[in-house]
Amino acid sequence: MAGLLTTLNAAFDRVAMHSTRRALLEAQARAAGLPLRAVPLPWPCSNEQYEAAMRTACDAAITEGIEAIAFGDLFLEDVRRYREERLRGTGLEPVFPVWGLDTRQLAEEMIAGGLRARIVCVDPKKLPAEFAGREFDADFLRDLPEGVDPCGENGEFHSAVYAGPMFREPIPVESGEVVERDGFVFSDVRLTEPAPAAT
Numbered sequence: 391m392a393g394l395l396t397t398l399n400a401a402f403d404r405v406a407m408h409s410t411r412r413a414l415l416e417a418q419a420r421a422a423g424l425p426l427r428a429v430p431l432p433w434p435c436s437n438e439q440y441e442a443a444m445r446t447a448c449d450a451a452i453t454e455g456i457e458a459i460a461f462g463d464l465f466l467e468d469v470r471r472y473r474e475e476r477l478r479g480t481g482l483e484p485v486f487p488v489w490g491l492d493t494r495q496l497a498e499e500m501i502a503g504g505l506r507a508r509i510v511c512v513d514p515k516k517l518p519a520e521f522a523g524r525e526f527d528a529d530f531l532r533d534l535p536e537g538v539d540p541c542g543e544n545g546e547f548h549s550a551v552y553a554g555p556m557f558r559e560p561i562p563v564e565s566g567e568v569v570e571r572d573g574f575v576f577s578d579v580r581l582t583e584p585a586p587a588a589t
Contacts, residue, residue, distance in 0.1 A: 392424075392425075392451075392454070392456050393419075393424050393425040393426065393427050394415075394418070394419050394422065394424050394425070394426050394427065395427045395429070395447065395451075395459065396415065396426075396427075396428060396429070397428070397429045397430075397431050397440070397443070397444075398412060398415075398428045398429065398430050398431065399431060399433045399435075400430040400431060400432055400433065401432070401433040402433065406431050406435070407511070407548060408510050408511035408548035408550075408576070409510065409511060409576045409578075410510055410550045410579065411578070411579070411580060411581075412428070413580070413581055414550060414552075414561070414563065414579060414580070414581060415428065417561045417581060418551065418552075418557070418561065420558075421556075421557035421558050421559060421560075421561055422556055422557055422558075423558060427447065427451075429443050429444065429446075429447045430443070431443055441476065444476070448477070448480050448482055451482060452480065452481045452482060456482065457481070457482065457483060458482060458483040458484070458485045459477065459482050459483075459484060459485065460485040460486070460487055461473055461484060461485070461486055462487075462488060463486055463488075463489060463543075464488055464489065464490070464491060464493055464496075464541060464543045465489070465490065465493075465543060466543060466544075470484075470486060470489070493539050493540045493541040493543060494531075494540045496540075496541060497526075497531055497540035497541050498528075498531065498540075500554075501526070501527055501528060501531070503554070503555055504553065504554050504555050505526075505551060505553070505554035505555075506525070506526070506527075506551065506552055506553035506554060506560070507525075507526040507549040507550060507551040507552065508523065508524070508525060508526065508549060508550055508552065508563065508565060508577065508579050509521055509522055509523060509524045509525075509526060509530070509547050509548070509549050509577060510522070510523075510548055510549060510550045510576065510577050510578075510579055511547060511548040511574055511575070511576050511577070512546070512547050512574065512575045512577075513545055513546055513547070513573075513574055513575075514570075514573075514574070514575050515573075516538065516544065516545065516546040517534070517535065517538055517546045517547055518535070519568075519570070519575040521533075521547060522547075522568050522575045522576065522577040523565045523568055523577035526549050550563075550579050552579070561581065562581060562582040562583050563579050563580065563581060563582060564579070564580060564582045565577055565578065565579055566578035566579065566580050
C-alpha cells in the first residue's frame with residue numbers, strides 16, 4: 391500500500407466531508423505506517439473545483455508510480471460508476487475491495503476484530519442527532535433505527551477510527567463539542583496527547 395488519500399477543507403484544515411481534524415488524520419497515518427496524501431479543497435467547493443483538485447492528485451500519484459486507488463464503497467452503484475468514470479484513461483485502476491459485502495456482517499466483524507471508532511458526523515434526516523459522538527460498537531449497531539445501514543453507506547453517519555489491527559498502537563482521543571452546521575450534526579474528536587512534531 392502506497393498511502394492514504396483524503397480531501398481536506400482548506401479553510402478549516404479538516405476532512406471535507408465529516409470534519410475530522412488534520413491532527414487525527416496524521417495520527418491515523420502514523421499508526422498505520424503509511425504516508426498521508428491530503429488534497430486541499432477550497433470552501434465552499436464546487437464539483438468542478440473538487441474534480442480539478444482530484445485530477446492534480448491523480449497526476450501526482452501516476453508520476454510516483456502508483457497504479458491503483460482503493461475505495462471503501464460497499465453498494466452504491468452511482469458512486470462506483472462516478473469513480474470509475476473519473477479514473478478512466480488516467481492510468482489509475484479503481485479497486486473496490488469490500489464491494490458487495492453484507493454491511494451488518496462487516497460492521498460486526500470489524501468491531502469483533504478490534505476496530506474502535508467514534509461517530510463524528512450524523513445526517514439528522516436519516517439518524518437521530520444523539521448518535522453523534524457515540525462509540526461505533528455493538529450497542530451502537532443494536533440501537534440503529536430500522537433502515538439505517540450499519541456501515542453508514544447511505545450517508546447516515548461517518549466515523550473516525552482510533553484503534554484497530556491496522557494500527558501499530560491505539561490513538562488516544564476524546565470527544566469534544568457537538569455542533570449542528572449545514573444540515574449535519576458534528577461531534578469533534580481530538581487527540582488527548584500532543585501530536586509529535588512533523589519530520
